[in-house]
Amino acid sequence: MLMFLFRGASMCMKRHRCPYPFVLMSSPYNKSSLRCHLPLRAINQKESEETEQMPLTALQIRPFTPFPIQISHHTYRTIIKLSSKTLSKPLQIKSKSQETHHDFTPQTRTQEDGIPIEDVKIIAKFKSRHNYIRVLEISRKADHPFAGSRLLLLDAPGNIHSISFLFKSLTNTYFDVFAALPPIIPPGPIAILGFGAGSAARLLLELYPGVVVHGWELDSSVIDVGREYFGLKKLEKQYPDRLFIYVGNALSAKVKDGFSGILVDLFCKGSLIPELQDPNTWEKLRKSLRKGGRIMVNVGGSCVEAEDKRRDGKVVMEDTLKAMHQVFGDRLFVLNLGNRKDDSSLALTGKLPDLDAWKKVLPRSLSCYVDMWRPLSL
Structure with a gap:
């Protein structure tokens, strides 16, 4: 039996988790669960009373119809590990010889279910100065929510850092x-710290006609790799005045007059970078925000599997949230992607907005997340 296990860099997907490490394995699997941990983006803390009352219609969203897909988890005995960023626990790929009577039980498949190895194609694999990079393509015929997608895996744990589908955004x-x-x-x-192959940028540019990324x-x-396999080159040509990409240290990001929002998805070797556990980092990011700006961050969780077992x-997630709390105080909220x-x-900074007003300006497929935010409890 031969199977693959994916773990995503900053995505844990059960209900909406994404980055998961990718692992190649050759043993029977258990009916346990896969996790993926998602990236979080950071944004400003101190908002004036005026901005807190500002309407939520400053930007328009073009509605989409897809609904969140649930992702489950399975554990396997790993034989060979492939690295990538952090989505959640490994997503499994198995050969036909691994199928058991459970596989034939009529039920809706989720991202926790294994993907047949014959439906997975590795279209790129190499080592760069900073990463072990792999690009996987999932067949459109696969009986799985990831059917028709391409996945970017980084780092030794094999976490997924980007995902794109051919016919949906x-x-x-x-x-x-x-x-x-x-x-x-x-x-x-809006700043994206930890750009990857451009998954977050694509959504922002397509959904919000006025947004500059x-x-x-x-x-x-x-x-x-993003330009070659994930349509990033086309995206740059389509939005030459709205998309700007920089190669370098994300924590040095800045623009004139500051950012209105910051999305933070910074992982290294399968773990949130150590700088995010330092309050000084969040103070610096807060100062790079415009008045009323916010930060949204992928803080990971237990599902994140780092190369260094001490991480x-x-x-790491709790230490990151504590560091953020020192800077943003009670204006810090957390959304758990699973059950x-x-x-x-x-994590999200700033005063919690009017939830009903927020949902009204979002497509239904995104509005489901609004009610999931909770105040941070340390």
């Missing part, structure tokens, strides 16, 4: 949660 991952940010921030540019990615090879996903405490989470 929404990804059913935490990238869609990021796409709900523009209506609750003032007009102005500035993305930072440390690894130029990741940008090259426990839950501990369990150890699922991946996102």
